[in-house]
Amino acid sequence: MKAVYALYAEARDVQRVFHGLLAAGLPEREIVIISSDPIEEYEFSHRDHATWMYWIAAGGGLIGLLAATWLTRMTELAWPLPTGNMPLVTWWPNIIVMFEMTMLGAILATVVTLLITAGIPRRAAALYDPEVSDGKILVGVENPQDDLIAKIEQALALGGGADIKRV
Amino acid sequence: MSQASNRRLTEDLLRPMQQTSWRFWTLVLFLGTIVAAGLGTWFYQMYMGFGMTGINNPVYWAFYITNFVFWIGISHAGTLISAILRLVNAGWRRPVTRCAEVITVFALMIGAMFPIIHLGRPWLFFWLIPYPSSRLIWPNFRSPLVWDFFAITTYLTGSVLFLLLPMIPDFALIRDRTTGWRHWVYGKLALGWQGTTKQWHRLESAMQIMAIAILPVAVSVHTIVSFDFSMAPVPMWHSTMFGPYFVAGAIFSGIAGLIIAMATLRKLLHLEDYLHPVHFHNLGKLLLMMSLLWGYFVFAERLTVWYGNEPSEMEVFWVTQRGSFAPLYWTMVVCNFVIPFSILSLKKLRTITGCVVASCGVLVGMWLERFLIVVPSLSHKYLPYAWGHYRPRPVEIMITISTFAAMMLLYTLFAKLVPIISVWELKVGEHPFLLNVEEDRREHELWTTNP
Secondary structure, three states: OOEEEEEOOOHHHHHHHHHHHHOOOOOOOHHEEEEOOOOOHHHHHHHHOOOHOOOOHHHHHHHHHHHHHHHHHHHHOOOOOOOOOOOOOOHHHHHHHHHHHHHHHHHHHHHHHHHHHHHOOOOOOOOOOOHHHHOOOOEEOOOHHEEEEEEHHHHHHHOOOOOOOOO | OOOOHHHHHHHHHHHHHHOOOHHHHHHHHHHHHHHHHHHHOOOOOOOOOOOOOOOOOOOOOOOHHHHHHHHHHHHHHHHHHHHHHHHOOHHHHHHOHHHHHHHHHOOOOOHHHHHHHHHHOHHHHHHHHHOOOOOOOOOOOOOHHHHHHHHHHHHHHHHHHHHHHHHHHHHHHHHHHHHHHHHHHHHOOOOOOOOOOHHHHHHHHHHHHHHHHHHHHHHHHHHHHHHHOOOOOOOOOOOOHHHHHHHHHHHHHHHHHHHHHHHHHHHHHHOOOOOHHHHHHHHHHHHHHHHHHHHHHHHHHHHHHHHOOOOHHHHHHHHHOOOOOOHHHHHHHHHHHHHHHHOOOHHHHHOHHHHHHHHHHHHHHHHHHHHHHHHHHHHHOHHHOOOOOOOOOHHHHHHHHHHHHHHHHHHHHHHOOOOOOOHHHHHOOOOOOOOOOHHHHHHHHHHHHHH
């Protein structure tokens, strides 16, 4: 992996660099910003907000509901177990199992979506600097085109005072 | 947040993981010994048979089921409270959430063990799982025990994930600050977390969805635990209000457990700068509200039974009001209502010490409440010739004590391996509320038009 990046202490500097990189012609999706905590107050952090996760969770819930309905109804008919004065397929008690499996489906779908969309677990090398854990904010570009590197470095310098690093 | 305060915050919260005193090992050894004794007692019970316990006709449920209900109740401290506070975006939740979520996971694990301990042949517990076996044995979905299995599995899975997901960024933080095998272990646990804006957004969306999903599950779990009782035609059990009554009791005991855990951590790990008196003050108000709610439920239940005057129920009623169980009953009322109400209703007394004293009372009171739901009803069923007595035997007492030690041991070890306060969430709480998006947008336009 090839990358150019710089570390900044203040989010406001990052905002300035972000604008600079956009102005240098870099598409927004190629700009990597890494921080040790979520920063909501600035425009650069508002990208990537849109997500299908809520719908996927609902879909997971639906799958859980259908699976539970199948599990309870089919097996109550396949292995008939007369209990008291109850019918073989007892919807009232089955609702409890169906509810739990619906929620389990939604929860598992959420977690799987998180892992896939956030790209974790990650095995391949990715742009990172341990100084991020000290509160620094990393701004960089992974695998930049050679002819853009000078412009990127120029934009990174807009943050002021940051060492520009290459890997 | 300045870099210096960022570093100080990180160092403060990671300190307990980096420094280990002899006190830690002494505590682990002490608690570990009790847990080992409890495990040994359980194996002894398995070897000798259930005759070693005081459980006998007609009281087939006693200490173990009391502990099951009690620990499942304690588990409501974490995920439920944390989810509510997350959804309403309560700023003061930040240092509290992980302390609470850990309680849920460990209390659920311990609670879920009790139906297994209670089985005569615990190694056959997997018969609860719906799988097509050669014996054509299939779980009866009409049995509340099977509902328990589904509810507890869902809640435990959800709670573990609810706890683990926000821990990933903290694992990454520890990965960057450690070397050797610790660096390797925490690196694996961090799953390659970088902290990109996309990852943060996805994590926050996931936590939001999990909080929404886990709330009804938490309520359902204790409702289903109450169904273990209310589905049976036993005096004082067959009640429509058992569901909400159990849920309220669970949240009540859960908050008490959380207050005690937080106060202990604050003292032992020197987290005074992060767990402030205001956190205890707010939790104390919640505890007071739950105490009043508990009092309301108990009054409603008792009044309805007394007014109905049904003979079998009145037997249980009087044996708890002024019979052999009366000392336990009135101790429960004092612990769950009189003590919390008199301490927490006065602002001056709603201090850390006051909250801890009230919480200790609540834990004792709620354990007694669970015991008084289980045993008096079973020992006074419909026909007097079937009445009986129950006296706990050393095996049951030892196993009960060891579960409290197990909870403390697991909590102690967890606090040693993972920051007990979520570092990144606390940092978010320190952000200045700039939200000057419009100004940034104008600056962006300026740059794009005239770089």
